[in-house]
Each structure stands twice: as C-alpha cells, then as structure tokens.
Amino acid sequence: MNFFEELKWRGLIDNVTSPEVEDEINNGELTFYIGTDPTADSLHIGHYSSLLMAKRLQQHGHHPIMLVGGATGFIGDPKATGERNMLTAEVLQHNYDALHKQIDSLWGFEMVNNLDWTKDITIIDFLRDYGKYFNVNYMINKETVKKRLDLGISYTEFSYMILQSLDFLKLYETKNCRMQIGGQDQWGNITSGLELIRKKCGADVKCYGLTMPLITKADGTKFGKSETGTVWLDAKKTSPYELYQFLFNTEDDKVIEYLKKLTFLSVTEIEELERSLKEEPHKREAQKALASQVVRDLHGEEGLNAALSITQALFSGRLNELDESMRKDAIMNMEKISAPAGLSLLDLLVNTKIASSKREGREWIKGNSIALNGVKVTDPEKIIDLEDAYTGNALIVRRGKKRYYCVELEG
Secondary structure: OOHHHHHHHOOOOOEEOOOHHHHHHHHOOOEEEEEEOOOOOOOEHHHHHHHHHHHHHHHOOOEEEEEEOOOHHHHOOOEOOEOOOOOOHHHHHHHHHHHHHHHHHHOOOEEEEOHHHHOOOOHHHHHHHHHHHOOHHHHHOOHHHHHHOOOOOOHHHHOHHHHHHHHHHHHHHHHOOOEEEEEHHHHHHHHHHHHHHHHHHOOOOOOEEEEEOOOEOOOOOEOOEEOOEEOEOOOOOOOHHHHHHHHHOOOHHHHHHHHHHHOOOOHHHHHHHHHHHHHOHHHOHHHHHHHHHHHHHHHHHHHHHHHHHHHHHHHHOOHHHOOHHHHHHHHHOOEEEEEEOOEEHHHHHHHOOOOOOHHHHHHHHHOOOEEEOOEEOOOOOOEEOHHHOOEOOEEEEEEOOOEEEEEEEEO
C-alpha cells in the first residue's frame, strides 16, 4: 500500500477537501499546519494522534507547522455544550510558554503564535478586510454553530471561525502553507479558511484540508479521561506509570485501533498483535505493546522502565523494591481511604470498609489474603501506626492478588 493508503488503514483519514490530497501526500512536499489553543499548560493524550500524524507526514518529506493559538485562546472554539470560560492574559501566556517548550522538546516542530498577526488588527480592519468575506448564512450552517443556535452563542465565539480562517490565510501568504489538518469537528473551520484564501488570493490556489476521526473509548465517550481526570503528556501531571496503566487497561475492542493511530508499529507488527488478541486475549500482548510504545515515545526508556518497575512491584507484591518517587507514583491511582492511626489491623479493615465485618476481616487475615506494603500480615491485633506508612502517611493494603487500597493514616 502507498503512504496515503496506510494512513487510511490506520484510521487517520476522515475527510479531505479535494481528491488531489492523496497525490499531494504521496508525492508532494507540503507545508501544513495543525493548531491548538493554550487552554492548559500541557497537551493531553487526546492530542497525541494529531501530533503523530504530523510526525508521520514529516518523515514522508512534508513540513509541519504547529500553531499555538495565543489569539484564538482568548476567544474559545465553540463547543456544543455552551460558552467556554474566558482565560486571563497571564494564564494564556503561561500556558503558551509551557506548550511551546513541550512541543519543542518532544517533536521539534516549527511553531507559530497567531497573536503575532492579530494583535495589531483594528476592529474596522477586521470587519472590512476579513468579515466582509463571510456570509452569516454560511457560518450558522456549520455543524458546531448549528448545534449552539438553540442554546445561544455569543458573537465572540461566533467570530472564532473568522480568526481561524485568518490563520490559514496568513500561513499561506507567509510560509506557503497549503494544508490544514484537524479533528473531524474542525471541518467547518478548515473549509472556511480555504474559502477565505480563494477569495483573497484567487480561485486557482491549490490549498487543502484534511480531517481525522476523533478517538473515542468503547462507550463512545472522549478518549483521554481516566478515573482521576485528564491523561496529560507532561510527566509531572500524569506519570509514566499512570499513562502506562491507562493504556494497558484499554478495552480489547479498541486496542488495535489505538495501536494503529498512536504508534509507529508496522502493519505486519499490528496484524500479529491482532492475531494474539484473538487467540490469546488473556496475555494482553496488544495492550502491553500499546502502553510500552506510547510511554517510550513520550518519556524515553527511563520513563518506560520506571512504569514497568512499578507495575511489576504491584503485581508481585515486592513494593519495598521501589524508590520514594516510584512509591508516590504507585499510589497515585489507588482508591484512597482515610483512617485514624493506632487501630488494630482488623479494626482498620472494618473502619475503611475494606472488610464488611470483623468476621470477614478475620477470615482474610487468617487466610493470608491481607498484605501491608507488600508484606502479608496474619495478626489481626497488629497496631497500625504512622511508622507503618509506605510513603508519607499512606499505607498500601492489598486484599487477595489484585485489589489495592491506599489508606491515608491520620493522627
């Protein structure tokens, strides 16, 4: 298969604005851009597929530009559920600086800030030079705007489409950028940018748009949320171990899709993992490969080794082999319960509802089913104090082979 066919096989092509896109991607040397607004100080795993798409195209000879929207971040891309909270200039600058550093460190893409070409535009210039080219009927028929008409949409968010179109125009004029890539929800904004370019620069201009399917979980909800919140690319916000666990717990019916979209594994390698998934699903080889590939790509061998060390320590119960930083990572995703220090082990189990009764708790203890910080304890009267903590004031209780609790001791 050719390069474009591989992208389709990977599920990375939702729609294109012209049949010429296939030939341009296979044989051309396109300058293209992907944009994101600085709404947070880190990208999250939901952004990852788009960034890998840029990397795939770069490896095939194309030139990516990463646009971080210092201007559009002030406005907010309309979402179906209602108006966005407006961020202050200080927060946006902090987020922009953090994203610039993160993108440069991970991918080294050329980066631009759309505040550079919008900050000096007057309201009269905006309306005369750009707003004049947008038909309101055309704008309200765009999918995201249409969904908001019943709820109501401010003129501020309604204007976002014009600002994003201006981005495409400016990048075409200054950098010969001829393609924009975005999620399928960006189709309206991308096609509006193409219209603005044609109206300002001529109908014969060869510019294109490409959208990618949004990645979802098996239940149809957005990919990138865990029980503890957003899964970030910044190791300080989501540790390599947390990221590994999030991906390792991928449902069987989604893991091959994620392998195609989120890794550089070859067609042959992914097909082999698909065979393993069908024939030996209990081995979870596909999930292991997904988690390992993404963590290694983002956090290097050191990050992957740390994630695997914590995973192995929890599986084997050898928790004392972990250093202090790994211990903190290990408890981050555990169910947390508060309990006073100084209780007996039996009373602690009942107090925290790990056991439903003293009889049940005593059976587990006597049956070697309870471990504290990886060490089995068979004395129900053992007093649990702060010196028994695993890290800080946290004690790890394991019931059976897999059920872990993090008890935060108070007192």
